[in-house]
Amino acid sequence: MSSYETATRYFEQAANVMGISPNMRKLLKTPQREVKVQVALEMDDGQIATYIGYRIQHDSARGPMKGGLRFHPEVDADEVLALATLMTWKTAIVNIPYGGAKGGIAINPRHLSPGERERVTRKFVDEIHDVIGPDKDIPAPDMGTGPQEMAWIMNQYGKYHGYNPACVTGKPVELHGADGRNEATGRGVAILTRNLLEHHEHQLKGARIAIQGFGNVGSFAASFLHDMGALVIAISDVSGAIHNPKGLNIPAVIRYQAEHGSIEDYPAADESDNAALLASEADVLIPAAIGGVLTADNANDVRAKFVVEAANAPTTPEADAIFEKRNIIVLPDVLANAGGVTVSYFEWVQNRQHFRWDLQRVRDELDRIMIESFDHIRLIAAEKHVSLRVAAYILGIGRVGRATVLGGI
Ligand code: NAD
Numbered sequence: 001m002s003s004y005e006t007a008t009r010y011f012e013q014a015a016n017v018m019g020i021s022p023n024m025r026k027l028l029k030t031p032q033r034e035v036k037v038q039v040a041l042e043m044d045d046g047q048i049a050t051y052i053g054y055r056i057q058h059d060s061a062r063g064p065m066k067g068g069l070r071f072h073p074e075v076d077a078d079e080v081l082a083l084a085t086l087m088t089w090k091t092a093i094v095n096i097p098y099g100g101a102k103g104g105i106a107i108n109p110r111h112l113s114p115g116e117r118e119r120v121t122r123k124f125v126d127e128i129h130d131v132i133g134p135d136k137d138i139p140a141p142d143m144g145t146g147p148q149e150m151a152w153i154m155n156q157y158g159k160y161h162g163y164n165p166a167c168v169t170g171k172p173v174e175l176h177g178a179d180g181r182n183e184a185t186g187r188g189v190a191i192l193t194r195n196l197l198e199h200h201e202h203q204l205k206g207a208r209i210a211i212q213g214f215g216n217v218g219s220f221a222a223s224f225l226h227d228m229g230a231l232v233i234a235i236s237d238v239s240g241a242i243h244n245p246k247g248l249n250i251p252a253v254i255r256y257q258a259e260h261g262s263i264e265d266y267p268a269a270d271e272s273d274n275a276a277l278l279a280s281e282a283d284v285l286i287p288a289a290i291g292g293v294l295t296a297d298n299a300n301d302v303r304a305k306f307v308v309e310a311a312n313a314p315t316t317p318e319a320d321a322i323f324e325k326r327n328i329i330v331l332p333d334v335l336a337n338a339g340g341v342t343v344s345y346f347e348w349v350q351n352r353q354h355f356r357w358d359l360q361r362v363r364d365e366l367d368r369i370m371i372e373s374f375d376h377i378r379l380i381a382a383e384k385h386v387s388l389r390v391a392a393y394i395l396g397i398g399r400v401g402r403a404t405v406l407g408g409i
Contacts, residue, residue: 188339
């Protein structure tokens with residue numbers, strides 16, 4: 001099943017509960033604009049490489065569109081569209097004044113030098129600068145991109161449209177970025193993992209957590225959960241997995257990763273692999289890498305009681321149905337990883353006001369929005385006897401639908 005079909009399946013489940021008409025469903029699902037561009041790059045050795053870049057703008061009923069930019073070899077139009085629709089529901093669920101978009105380049109950033117990464121990022125902005133901007137569509141980091149790429153985007157966009165740091169978020173703190181943006185997605189994941197467990201009469205302290213992916217989201221989630229007293233017993237990255245049933249020393253793993261470039265051969269743990277990680281003897285499983293990793297083939301192997309979707313679209317609908325049957329509670333991506341876009345919103349607000357918030361203010365506002373949104377979704381789930389995912393979609397689709405009708409079609 002394609003990524004977009006997966007996203008649509010979840011939309012339809014909620015739309016059925018809501019009784020939305022076929023015409024309205026079509027309107028809400030259809031993207032506003034899809035841009036596909038050539039991104040040509042002169043490599044350091046003088047060779048020319050040509051990549052395909054995408055920016056897909058799904059919906060702007062609630063405000064300018066917002067969504068990350070992914071550099072990954074598997075990026076394609078279908079995946080970008082699926083992720084753009086997720087952004088529409090996500091921004092509505094946490095009630096920030098944005099629509100949804102997403103972008104990406106089908107490229108492996110690990111194979112590029114810093115100079116090549118810079119040139120490819122600037123070239124992409126050359127191709128799409130007319131359709132993005134602080135009141136149109138605001139990119140941010142996603143897999144394979146980070147603050148440095150966002151700095152290049154701001155600079156390149158400024159060459160066409162003048163100085164305007166609000167055109168992109170996730171920038172370095174030294175260049176109009178927000179304190180707390182880098183950690184925000186992982187922090188939101190950790191806060192909601194704690195609240196989810198507490199709501200089900202479990203303690204976070206001592207709870208065993210397995211995390212797939214140790215990049216921006218996975219490493220910050222691990223770090224906050226470790227600080228809050230959880231035992232992070234297994235983590236993985238693209239090179240493999242490591243495991244220690246007594247709990248990994250997360251600050252030491254982060255230092256090791258910074259020195260060695262990956263967690264491979266980390267000494268104070270057993271080696272494992274990504275398949276074993278997903279089946280870990282853990283209380284909480286946190287997929288925080290790529291999409292589509294929990295499928296009909298492995299959902300019955302999952303031993304965790306809770307799945308917190310830090311990655312976008314990690315669970316196929318077939319796996320989701322198996323989890324529901326097995327009473328495994330899934331905190332869906334559209335809420336679980338919304339901390340990043342929420343603090344991106346704070347960054348955009350600060351850029352527009354030319355007024356900097358301190359880290360504590362960012363964290364307090366983030367925690368408040370995440371917890372309020374979680375409580376809202378829990379109430380919908382209880383009232384309508386639906387999963388947290390369907391409840392989240394009901395909240396998001398309802399807000400976007402009302403804005404669409406109020407604004408006029
Ligand atoms: P990242 O590039 O910083 O890290 C990705 C991690 O996943 C790395 O550790 C990488 O080694 C690992 N990985 C890649 N392919 C893998 C594979 N096949 N098996 C196991 N591990 C693999 O990316 P990120 O920003 O941490 O994003 C991770 C996920 O979170 C993505 O699904 C992204 O869409 C989602 N997300 C990110 C943000 C954000 O603010 N960065 C916000 C919302 C959602």
